[in-house]
Amino acid sequence: MTGHMPDYTMLMVGANMGIIGTTKEHLSLALSLSVPVTKIDMCPPQILEETMKNIGRLVKSAGARKLPVMVRNTNDVIHAAVNFPSKRVCPIFQVSNVEGTNLDLLRQFLNIVPLRRTLCENDPAHFQIDDVYWVEGVGTVVSGTVLSGTIKVNDTLLLGPNSVGEFVPLPVKSIHRKRMPVSSVRCGQTASFALRKITKREVRKGMVMLDPRMNPVSSMMFEAEILILHHPTTIKPNYQAMLHIGSIRQTATLVSMTKEVLRTGDRDRVMFRFIRLPEYIRPGTRMVFREGRTKAVGTVVNVIPQATLAQQRAKLKDKTNRT
Template identity: 25%
Template sequence: MTLADIYQRPLIIGTAGHIDHGKTTLTQRLTGVNTDRLPEERARGISIDLGFADFTLPSGQHAALIDVPGHERFIRNMVAGVHGMDAVMLVVAADEGIMPQTREHLDILTLLGVSRGLTVITKADTVEPEWLPIVEETVQEALRGSFLEQAPIVTVDSVSGRGLVDLLNALETVARTVPPRDATGFVRLPIDRVFSVRGFGTVITGTLVSGTLRPEDVLEVVPGDHSVRVRGLEVHGHKVDYAVAGQRVAVNLSGIDKDHVHRGQMLAAVGTVKSVDVIVVEVLLLASSPILEQRTRVHVHLGTAEAIGRVYWYDRESLEPGDTAFGEIRLESSIPAIRYDRFLIRSYSPVFTVGGGRVLEAGVHHKRKEAGLLGHLALVASGNTKAVVLEQLRACDAPCSIEKLAERAGYRVTEIETLCQDDPEIVYGPDRQVFWKPYLPDLISTVQHFLGEYHQDHPLRRGIGRERLRDSLWPKWSLRSVLFVVHYAENVVVEGEWVRLADFVPVVEGAWAQEIESVYQAIDASARKPLTVEQLIGMTSIHTERFFDIIDYLLSQKRLVRLEEGIYISTPVYIASRDIVIEALQERGALTTSELRDVLEANRRFAVLFLELLDALHITRRQGESRTLVS
């Protein structure tokens, strides 16, 4: 087998059917492998766990085969193998016909989404030839209304080999209808076997349901959130450089002990699959099942995982046979799950299959009276990703990150990012934020109107600070969301920390000019003994808010220098003081703060603040207790 053979479109075929109907014998005849690997299986002559083998179709395409146990006691093992099947061979023995486990297996296959396959009538040598058409007729009747109703029925004798060529040709025809799985998505591999190999360590096997695996990939095992690294890969017993969705894969892992891995966990791309103890679901109850009451305890099978939980319906107290409903299942243990995973429900005791369905939301809890809940779930169930995303976006009163939208909508970022970039109803803006386009004009108008009034009230200011704009308009928003709106307001500009209308220019008019000079003269006159804000406001009798507008204006005009918040000196005082310090340091070398204070003829508070400002401006450099000039 060449690597080119291995990397053909993957195909996994499963068996299903009643116990002792010849599934394992048929598998061995097709593959040359006895999939009953456990000593107990060989001693008892029945399959207990999943068996795996590979074989070749007439075209040369290689396929994997999953042989499932038929006994009702081992249904849980059978279910663990179904999630990986692309197609199924429903096996019916000619000497017994349709049996209880035949019907239950068919129900399980249907509920878990298997939609391709064929029927094989085995043990043809155990009945008279004229009996075979009657068997086939009863099988056709039993399959009416199922996904196998129009599928081929092939009769074989696994002992003599009669009919095997016809079976292989029929499987070839089915194989051509199987679409490829998503090899570009994130890695998801439900684990069905774990063992240890001397010299290699922990090995897991499973069907890669999505993504592409490569050696050295760093992944995680969920539940447990164990970080692991892929050491090596095998497909059909051959070492490979990568494995793609739809293949049976053996993965050699480093970073985890065999005792910390078990069937039911999932190998997944880091951060893509959650371990959850509640799933929001759409459930179909089989017509043959009893009524499923509110809070009924059930077994839940999802992928290779199994958990016990209770069913809670959102719009009813019970689900009638044959009906479908929305609800949630609260689990007693965590399982890995994502949206649209299929699951099976079996009664708690006695155990039998009652229904199944799809996960609509994983790790989410809803209240029964939640407004719009049923409509939302119907939308999710429809599979219309765009509709779900738009529904969530319309519920957002502020721009949000693409990551937050993905979380709210229940999709991966990669699934919706292109949609958000391309959809004309969605604004995809700075910092990968998104917003519902029809809502944006009103927000832009709000910003523009606010800034217009702000400029009237504060004609000296360069604009309003970004944080203050947020606090004034949308205090619960993030600054990123506010700036998103500003970005799309054509006549609004951002200059550093300031936001203003594009055509606004600070204007000094009326009483403002006199007040500006009054404040400036008071600060200039205080020289190296600066006054506090409270003192200045008291001296000038200017309203506090107008006073700070004036201070901001004088700073913007470079007529004032800030020593610290609330302490200002005039620019001429700053220049004169700076020159005094420079001259002293040039003449006398390094000087202490006390010595420079004397040079400045100022109090210690002014000297400390002023010298720290010179340090910040890289005019002086502090070295211990002294300062020198920066050369």
């Protein structure tokens, strides 16, 4: 959910099975969503009614705090789509994939609900790496999503951050989209790039390729506003768990927070520090904090730049010259 940055999320609940397993966790994780209730053709009326009541209670609970809206006709679709960006409503569709019941309403909703993000092809290029491959006869290949700008064959982009937080210039040898060679890709599209002069072990998931004009800096620490979805006890400073930010997957330490302890349902502004490697992150990016089950969701609000190895050497050299 963080890696592909969806505009919206749908949680599907089987009318005959109801709320089972990780449904509650998925609902808490997808705080803005619509809920199609499937298999209504094979479900007795009393079971369907009980499932709908349970979904309504879950949507209204402290973890979600949304208003459930049952979509039964085109007017309901328009009302739900218009109010959906407010993040206060949760549209619910009763559908059957066998009989096709209400699938037209779900399609109408998906067609008219507005995009949450504005994609601009004229912005500096930003490519997020989701996977790394080695292809015989081609070399190192990375796949991912163009988050902004337009990227063309033979463009030189900055790849990083590496283990010391630096970005290195690399040309894009070729571009493939949906298994077909193309000359360029633009924001919002997924693609694969063949890279020159670099081995597979030098590239990892979570790295980015950026327009040199962006002058990127890496970070080991950042501030975020988080909501604790579920934790059986309390969370205190030095608590560690896995962070998901875009395609980044790395363990981080909760360094500081404004409250003494955090419990389920609490909101706070906290400071995180990555355990192993510096990363490239931007304010406004959504994040998930988990340890087994999802613990918290939030948004990056401030990034603390890290001095690169070259900058550290320059400072040390300047200090030595002064003495």
